[in-house]
Amino acid sequence: MFKKTSTMIKSKARHVQLMKKYTTLALIGAIVAGVAGLISIDTISATSLVTMQDASDFHESGLMIGHVTYEVRGADGEIKQYLQSDNLITNRGTDCSAIEIFDSADTLCPTLGDFAFIAIGNATGPPAVTKGDIALRTIGNDGEMARSPHIDAIITANNGVDGTIVKLSNSGTPFTFTNLRTGTTAVPSTTIYQSGLFNTGTPREGDMFSIRDLDTPIAVTNADTLAVTWTITLK
Secondary structure, X not given: OHHHHHHHHXXXXXXXXXXXXXXXXXXXXXHHHHHHHHHHHHHHHHHHHHHHHHHHHHHHOOOEEEEEEEEEEOOOOOEEEEEEEEOEEOHHHHHHHHHHHHOOOOOOOOOOOOOOEEEEEOOOXXXXXXXXXXOOOOEOOEOEEEEOOOOOOXXXXXXXXXXEEEEEEXXXXXXXXXXXXXXXXXXXXXXXXXXXXXXXXXOOOOOEEEEEEEEEEEEEEOOEEEEEEEEEEEO
């Protein structure tokens, strides 16, 4: 009887130890799972914050890009040449834009006014333009040839995808070429190498917003017309 009782006591003790062991293991498993869950939550939160920051930076960044098209028509009204290319926005262009938006009394931009005048020039020279340019090239008797009248811009509202589109075109009153002259010598034709966007209609004056050297110079003769369309996209 004593031996049987002793065996039962040992069996119960072993059972209690096993229960404690399983309970401890379960507790450790729960703790590990909890910690893993917290780490997972922190990781997700960190990723979300990074993503949100990147998105915020993207939407708050400013960008202006320009595109120019040229359409030459002959005396018969038929298209003789069509070109398109991107342009370079100058330092003066961004300076004047900031002044127009934030402080029109600032003197950083000498001439205040709409950048609504397109100029063309026939001076040859280095093919590259720079952000520091403030006017079209002038070499000898060649340089800026003409500026358009004031152009009322067509502005398309930002739809959240394409940005705000500003379009200026002198197609209604295109440049005309009659009795072309270089200096004091009458010539039957000339070649256009540059164009720019300015804030005054007075030739060789004012501030230049953007400029473009033509990859393919435009040859024009008497009775030709040239329509230039400048498109600025703000994102």
